[in-house]
Amino acid sequence: MTGIPCWLNEPPEEQPQMTVEELEAELVEILRGMPYEKYLETSHWKHKRKMALERARYRCQVCNSNMYLNVHHRTYENLGNEQLEDLTVLCRDCHSLYHHQGEII
Numbered sequence: 001m002t003g004i005p006c007w008l009n010e011p012p013e014e015q016p017q018m019t020v021e022e023l024e025a026e027l028v029e030i031l032r033g034m035p036y037e038k039y040l041e042t043s044h045w046k047h048k049r050k051m052a053l054e055r056a057r058y059r060c061q062v063c064n065s066n067m068y069l070n071v072h073h074r075t076y077e078n079l080g081n082e083q084l085e086d087l088t089v090l091c092r093d094c095h096s097l098y099h100h101q102g103e104i105i
């Protein structure tokens, strides 16, 4: 027979005034509102970028190079809340090619 776990006796944690969804929505607003260069410096983007790179195994998804990798946004629609499918890992050459052609893959 074990006693009542001590955490049961602790007062309930103070509820934040905003729900997680609201906080996330606010964060997305802030991320979308900042200049793109600033956005690329946020820990949010660094985390997304790393996930995209890991998913692509640090290889260009077009030519398989592992040099000068960029994480390209296929769409800016979900900026601040990117899905992994929104991001493509490209080497510098493939990346500039896509941008020069004005095409989004």
Ligand SMILES: [Zn+2]
Pocket (backbone or CB within 6 Å): 060, 061, 062, 063, 064, 065, 090, 091, 092, 093, 094, 095
């Ligand atoms: Zn490439």
Ligand SMILES: [Zn+2]
Pocket (backbone or CB within 6 Å): 071, 072, 073, 095, 099
């Ligand atoms: Zn790009």
